[in-house]
Amino acid sequence: MNEIQLHDKHFEVFIPSTDILEKVAALAASIEKDYQGKNILFLSILNGAFMFSSDLMKAMRSNVEISFIKVSSYHGTNTSGRVDELIGLNSPIKGRDIIILEDIVDTGITIDKVMTLLKSSQPNSIAVCSLLYKPSAFKGKQKPNYVGFEIPDDFVVGYGLDYDQLGRNLSSIYQLKK
Numbered sequence: 001m002n003e004i005q006l007h008d009k010h011f012e013v014f015i016p017s018t019d020i021l022e023k024v025a026a027l028a029a030s031i032e033k034d035y036q037g038k039n040i041l042f043l044s045i046l047n048g049a050f051m052f053s054s055d056l057m058k059a060m061r062s063n064v065e066i067s068f069i070k071v072s073s074y075h076g077t078n079t080s081g082r083v084d085e086l087i088g089l090n091s092p093i094k095g096r097d098i099i100i101l102e103d104i105v106d107t108g109i110t111i112d113k114v115m116t117l118l119k120s121s122q123p124n125s126i127a128v129c130s131l132l133y134k135p136s137a138f139k140g141k142q143k144p145n146y147v148g149f150e151i152p153d154d155f156v157v158g159y160g161l162d163y164d165q166l167g168r169n170l171s172s173i174y175q176l177k178k
Contacts, residue, residue: 004174006166009159011174012026013167020131020159020173021055023148027129028059030146031099041096043089043118045110046070047168047176048103051160052131056101057158071110093123099146101106103160104132106153108140115142 003012031040044053046068058065068091098118105111111128116128129146137153158170159161166173 001171003173003177004167004170006157006163009134009163011087011163012152012169012177013103013172014154014156014175015159015173017159017161017171020148020171024052024055024133025059026130027146027148028056028061031129032060032062035099037063037095038097039063040100041091041093042066042101043093043098043114044068045098045103045114048160048162049101049131051105051168053101056129065091069114071114089118093118093121096123097125098126099133100128101129102130102144102164104134104136104156105130105140106134108138108142111142112140131159 001013001058003010005011042053042057042061042064044050044066047070054065058063067089068108100111100114100118102111115126121168127145128142131148133144133147133150133155135150155163155176156173157167158173160168161173162168
């Protein structure tokens with residue numbers, strides 16, 4: 001599918017699924033090189049990062065653990081400007097090497113909030129791995145340490161990202177048609 005319609009909006013393919021999987025494998029290799037011999041705890045930000053997290057876990061050759069936190073800062077196609085913590089972290093992280101997995105970092109609001117929450121639990125280290133990064137929209141403090149694709153400040157869906165809860169199941173990433 002080169003074009004799709006979700007609700008009232010039309011989208012076109014932006015990043016094909018084959019390119020995504022290649023990039024995920026490269027990110028896994030980079031993380032394994034940097035964290036060789038360490039016990040990594042991936043912290044996946046739900047809902048959007050579930051597909052990315054799953055594929056990244058499958059691409060890892062070393063033993064890693066994963067836990068989940070759910071936060072929200074989007075309504076429709078616009079960020080709300082605030083982060084609501086909906087589900088907390090259930091794994092102890094003191095002294096652990098944490099890698100936050102995010103589907104997309106745009107303004108940086110979500111990552112800054114999660115970093116603040118995690119630092120109080122005294123992890124050994126915290127890094128951020130995001131499949132997508134919008135440098136032109138970024139206003140936060142913590143840029144991602146690992147980035148799959150830098151993209152313009154356009155609205156995208158697919159591969160876990162949604163438009164009013166639709167489109168998460170798509171294997172490619174689509175951008176709003178202009």
